[in-house]
Amino acid sequence: MDPPTGAAASPPAPTTLRRNPPRSARPPPTPLPCVKSKPALSRLLDDAASATIPPPERLKVFLRIRPLPERGCGKAKAPRKPKKPDLVCLVASGANSVALTVPHSKLVDPKRGRTEVFDGFSAVFSPDSSQHDVFTQVMNPLVDEFLGGKSGLLVALGPTGSGKTHTVFGTPRNPGLLPLTLRQIFTATDESSKGVTVIQPTRSFCLSMFEILSEGKGERILDLLSDASDLVLQQSTIKGLKEVFIESVADAESLVSCGMLKRSTAATNANNKSSRSHCIITIRAVHENADVESGKSLSNAVLTIADLAGAERERRTGNQGTRLLESNFINNTSMVFGLCLRSLLEHQKNKKKPLEKHFKNSMVCLLTQHFLLRQVKHGLESCLLVENSKQYPPFPP
Ligand SMILES: Nc1ncnc2c1ncn2[C@@H]1O[C@H](COP(=O)(O)OP(=O)(O)OP(=O)(O)O)[C@@H](O)[C@H]1O
Numbered sequence: 001m002d003p004p005t006g007a008a009a010s011p012p013a014p015t016t017l018r019r020n021p022p023r024s025a026r027p028p029p030t031p032l033p034c035v036k037s038k039p040a041l042s043r044l045l046d047d048a049a050s051a052t053i054p055p056p057e058r059l060k061v062f063l064r065i066r067p068l069p070e071r072g073c074g075k076a077k078a079p080r081k082p083k084k085p086d087l088v089c090l091v092a093s094g095a096n097s098v099a100l101t102v103p104h105s106k107l108v109d110p111k112r113g114r115t116e117v118f119d120g121f122s123a124v125f126s127p128d129s130s131q132h133d134v135f136t137q138v139m140n141p142l143v144d145e146f147l148g149g150k151s152g153l154l155v156a157l158g159p160t161g162s163g164k165t166h167t168v169f170g171t172p173r174n175p176g177l178l179p180l181t182l183r184q185i186f187t188a189t190d191e192s193s194k195g196v197t198v199i200q201p202t203r204s205f206c207l208s209m210f211e212i213l214s215e216g217k218g219e220r221i222l223d224l225l226s227d228a229s230d231l232v233l234q235q236s237t238i239k240g241l242k243e244v245f246i247e248s249v250a251d252a253e254s255l256v257s258c259g260m261l262k263r264s265t266a267a268t269n270a271n272n273k274s275s276r277s278h279c280i281i282t283i284r285a286v287h288e289n290a291d292v293e294s295g296k297s298l299s300n301a302v303l304t305i306a307d308l309a310g311a312e313r314e315r316r317t318g319n320q321g322t323r324l325l326e327s328n329f330i331n332n333t334s335m336v337f338g339l340c341l342r343s344l345l346e347h348q349k350n351k352k353k354p355l356e357k358h359f360k361n362s363m364v365c366l367l368t369q370h371f372l373l374r375q376v377k378h379g380l381e382s383c384l385l386v387e388n389s390k391q392y393p394p395f396p397p
Pocket of ligand 1: 065066067158159160161162163164165166167271273274275276308309310311
């Protein structure tokens with residue numbers, strides 16, 4: 001191990017390294033100056049790090065580290081002291097790994113080590129990565145497959161304020177994965193129809209967008225593209241969901257913007273525009289005269305993008321009342337999603353392990369169940385984009 005370069009006060013000690021298979025497939029991460037320990041880290045990060053199962057990679061797990069927030073973010077309150085560098089705890093230590101250092105102030109047992117390396121991500125995006133970088137690596141392959149007739153799924157998950165909504169939707173000046181996807185779809189479709197003289201299957205696209213605000217007895221699902229009343233979940237499908245044909249990027253983007261205006265958000269101490277619901281957008285390819293030439297009907301591929309509300313710690317958000325009830329629902333989804341991933345991964349290693357046991361415990365999991373199970377059984381593409389902030393703690397317990 002290299003001698004430590006920073007943290008002069010800490011005695012040199014090895015960094016804990018967590019790898020998921022294969023151990024030999026990754027270059028060793030850069031060792032960091034730290035004391036060995038097992039920091040408290042949520043199971044979700046474990047799941048994410050272990051979700052890359054080569055070969056073939058069925059579920060790809062990417063990690064994007066958000067830049068530190070500028071001062072003044074979060075709910076308006078008394079000016080805070082500048083953040084200590086000690087709180088910058090998550091750094092990309094390689095193309096596929098991150099090193100998590102527990103700040104001294106948060107160490108339960110200061111004698112134990114404080115840095116752990118998590119390896120095995122499909123890619124790690126550092127805080128200075130751009131929306132285009134993320135799109136190129138994460139979304140572009142899914143869009144290509146979608147245009148080739150295969151369905152795909154991208155789920156953005158991570159703690160509150162870590163940048164999921166920013167990554168998925170972005171801003172008009174800095175568009176995120178969804179607007180970039182729409183642009184790519186229409187650009188590719190326009191190009192493929194140029195100079196074509198024979199009758200081709202006509203492909204058009206429709207878009208739906210809904211949010212899940214709560215589940216169980218007080219289940220609430222709202223269609224973000226219509227003023228209609230609440231939707232209901234029946235046998236893993238959303239009944240009455242409006243699908244709108246989109247004919248151009250401009251059409252699609254203005255539809256999404258209208259939907260986003262209706263999405264439920266609220267200020268918390270952790271994020272001044274925190275999503276209070278899980279938002280699911282689907283783009284469906286419709287082949288209108290698919291069997292004209294070949295007699296074959298092309299599959300109607302569906303590309304699904306889910307922006308989950310971020311897991312929250314009550315202590316950090318200061319949530320009370322309605323916000324706290326929302327937190328319970330949001331945290332339940334995060335926990336169940338993690339358990340579902342774990343069971344998928346265990347099943348991949350050992351086919352005798354039960355696969356479906358956790359999915360029924362969360363509506364988002366139930367909705368993605370069919371898709372995720374197919375991934376495991378048939379090795380199709382899907383991506384999980386795990387967002388993380390550089391502040392400690394990255395995940396709730
Ligand atoms: N990569 C980034 N670059 C610049 N700003 C970012 C980045 N990621 C996030 N932010 C900013 O951080 C803040 C929180 O991000 P965002 O609302 O996307 O978090 P979130 O994970 O969706 O949170 P929640 O789960 O509470 O909805 C926003 O002001 C957003 O603009």
